[in-house]
Amino acid sequence: MGRENFPGVQGGGSLILAWQVRNKKVLVIGGGEVAAGRILNLLNADARVTVISPRAGLNPEVAHRIAHNQVEYHDRKFEPSDLDDPNITMVLTAIDDSEASSQIWKLCKEKRIAANIADVPPECDFYFGSVHRDGPLQIMVSTNGNGPKMANIVRRRIAASLPENIGEAIKKVGVLRKKLRGVAPAEEEGPKRMKWMSKVCVQWSLEDLCDMEEVDMDALLRSYAPDQVPSLTQVRLGEEPGLWQFDGSFGWSCVV
CATH class of the missing domain: 3.40.50.720 (NAD(P)-binding Rossmann-like Domain)
Known part of the structure; x- marks a missing residue:
């Protein structure tokens, strides 16, 4: 067998989890x-x-x-x-x-x-750990008890590098996901839903996601069935799925 390229084990860490303590x-x-x-x-x-x-x-x-x-x-x-x-x-x-x-x-x-x-x-x-919070976004930095002040410094540096509107963008992605479940509620649709949402998050800019309104979401969801992702501009122009397609690059190719 060929050499396996698996990640190496780095012992001594903690299992970082989001512990749900609501009403506990x-x-x-x-x-x-x-x-x-x-x-x-x-x-x-x-x-x-x-x-x-x-x-x-x-x-x-x-x-x-x-x-x-x-x-x-x-x-x-x-x-x-x-x-x-x-x-x-x-x-x-x-x-x-x-x-x-x-x-x-x-x-x-x-x-x-x-x-x-x-x-x-x-x-x-x-x-x-030291936590940065912006709406639904939570980022925790842990030093495994070695240096709480260092965790705070690292957290502040990470937070300073983030766009100011990232929390709002994440909120809107959450709304879009809920709407998508209404459009395609079947359990077997799960893999397709995840893949399609991933494409939206990758192909749309953070600014686009933040600017997205509910009417844009409803129009965007029409592209789920044909498994396509239009740009925000195309959504707002009212172009129907099938008039365009993503060619796999960073640009769009139009099909007439």
Whole structure:
């Protein structure tokens, strides 16, 4: 057999996932600056957040979340019985007491609850990376606990290189995908739907996708059946599928 050209294995990484915590209960122990960032991330993901911290240790942002009933709050220190709730999906600690943090970690392990102990990478089932958010677009940079500040620097550099309207373009692609499922709902259409949507994303510019309106989407979807992708200009000119075709290059060849 010939030499296989497969990717090499690079051990030591983390499996980066988008953890869906919508309507799931998450326990945050601590109320300082680090806890504030964790809580915001959780609320952005529509989690049900419970905060345990003496009121004297609350940072202004956490106090604001509590005052506006954005989180459930218990004005006290953590107690082992807090982990008895079977609905707890994960536990995040952000307290200065390293001994207490390690004890919480051990209790979580006993109960098989995923936990993140701030600033103690060996006692983390998962890490929080530095996240760039633009509407539906989320980009996370992780250093596997080695350098949170470096993750922030890299994330800012990536974000600065992105077009300002990319979030809006992604929203409209999401709407187009939903409309396409209405046009071709059959399960066997799945591969064709994916391939056609990929061609739209590749052949249309980001600016075109951002400018696209619902009337353009409806007109574009008429080209799905013949498996063609017109330009935005052709869509707006009202050209019917069959009057043009893509010739495989970066330009368009018209057929009369």
